[in-house]
Amino acid sequence: MARAVTTRRKSLNTALAWAVGLLIFFPILWTILTSFKTEAQAIASPPLFLNFNWTLENYAIVQERSDYMRFLWNSVIIAGGSTILGVIIAVPAAWAMAFVPSKRTKDILLWMLSTKMLPAVGVLYPIYLLFIRLGLLDTRGGLVVVLMLINLPIIVWMLYTYFREIPGEILEAARMDGATLKEEILYVLTPMAIPGIASTVLLNFILAWNEAFWTLNLTAVDAAPLTAFIASYSSPEGLFFAKLSAASTMAIAPILILGWFSQKQLVRGLTFGAVK
Amino acid sequence: MATQHSRSVARLMMAPAVVLLLGWMLVPLTMTLYFSFKKYLPLRGGDLGWVGFDNYVRFVSSSSFWPAVQATLVIVGGVLVITVILGVLLAMLLDQPMWGQGVVRILVIAPFFVMPTVSALVWKNMFMDPVNGLLAHLWRLFGAEPISWLSEASMTSIIMIVSWQWLPFATLILLTAIQSLDSEQLEAAEMDGAPVLKRFYHIILPHLSRAITIVILIQTIFLLSIFAEIFVTTGGAFGTRTLTYLIFQRVLESQNVGLGSAGGVYAIILANIVAIFLMRIVGKNLDA
Secondary structure (H helix, E strand, O other): OOOOOOHHHHHHHHHHHHHHHHHHHHHHHHHHHHOOOOHHHHOOOOOOOOOOOOOOHHHHHHHHHHOHHHHHHHHHHHHHHHHHHHHHHHHHHHHHHHHOOOOOHHHHHHHHHHHHOOOHHHHHHHHHHHHHHOOOOOOHHHHHHHHHHHHHHHHHHHHHHHHOOOOHHHHHHHHHOOOOHHHHHHHHHHHHHHHHHHHHHHHHHHHHHHOOOHHHHOOOOOOOOHHHHHHHHHOOOOOOHHHHHHHHHHHHHHHHHHHHHOHHHHHHHHOOOOOO | OOOHHHHHHHHHHHHHHHHHHHHHHHHHHHHHHHHHOEEEEOOOOEEEEEOOOHHHHHHHHOOOHHHHHHHHHHHHHHHHHHHHHHHHHHHHHHHOOOOOHHHHHHHHHHHHHOOHHHHHHHHHHHHOOOOOOHHHHHHHHOOOOOOOHHHHOHHHHHHHHHHHHHHHHHHHHHHHHHHOOOHHHHHHHHHOOOOHHHHHHHHHHHHHHHHHHHHHHHHHHHHHOOOHHHHOOOOOOOOOOOHHHHHHHHHHHOOOHHHHHHHHHHHHHHHHHHHHHHHHHHHHHHHO
């Protein structure tokens, strides 16, 4: 039975929720607006809200001066590469744990989770040293591997919780009908697993895109992704609010859009299935 | 039904993930432990021999240790209090019937997807700048003297920035938990004439307690290691040097690897204490 709600109460809820929502979103909105102003308009007093001459010049300047596309490409390669690699390694593991569980499955899952709790700063120097020795410092390949490893526990966990929801009877039915293991995986499991895998890919791409400890400490010039590109704006020269805004908008826009599709998976992925 | 054959296939399928994570855990951990017992200064003489627990003693007896512990606790505690309280209120609000619920949810969640360096820089410059920041304009509007946020109220500023980033996470998880609450129970309480506060304390809060615990534990683990937010705002100045940042400075800035590694071992122990509680809850859930 639906709760009976008066229109008045619903209007009040709506007004309050929208006000709070807009307040929380405001810094992002303000950044986007500022990116279309000139530097003078960006620091005008009183601040200009919508009544300014919209311009795209900041976007052109940011690209021209700092070669934004190169950082973007690094972010795509690092986040995309680490996610794909992680999923390739995690799918068989999660599949085995979900469909052929043993007494130790739970322990292995919890142990994997515990590696995620290892504070990055505790192993900063060893990784830094290994990177220098192996010639991986400031390479995209090195970051792909590190980000894959820090997100692997989450990928395994998410896939495991999705795979466990696939009913085992379906597999048995397929086996009864004489399906081989290959057919079983290809025609029965894959179609049912794809939504879960897609959600996992999405969330981990976002996490890797925003990762800002290893990407800041293990890159310099060549492999620097957008996190490092933005950090280079922390010691500015002259007028720069509008350019900072344009750079920021370009760095977060793709992920904001992806993020909106991944709300539900966010809860599952980040609480390790403890809240669904 | 699992046969012997399928068991060994399963083991083979798990092997790559297990081996990789084992290596990722053991190799750096062993190295950190190894360095922590050495006087090791890569730029000033390199490996200068074993020093026993000297680094561990020096790390905790240095004048920057206790301020760093304090800064860490204040930031983690402050952000937890703000995000959990506001998160519960916000989750309850978003659970109410309203128009445009989906859009409001998107607005509230958005900060979580902003990369840490962007949110820190946007807050630092466009909001907290003492001359041109929006907060300075707001202060002047009311005739007050603008605050140089990141130097005069550095901790408050960092807590504000980090809370803004983590409030969506807390809200989203608590909202998911609230939505699983049996609405009939609430209705029954409402019909019995239980006042709003009583309903909150006796029905909603107990139902949320598990989700709140999970939010606290997960956030604590992430908050203990916040880095970018400090790196691009204060650089550890004005009393905002957390344990994580102190270790980072020892290791990479002053290149005192032995001392930094001892700090790293402390950080690992601290994180593990929190992790044990989290794992218990998650483990229980696996059995269910």
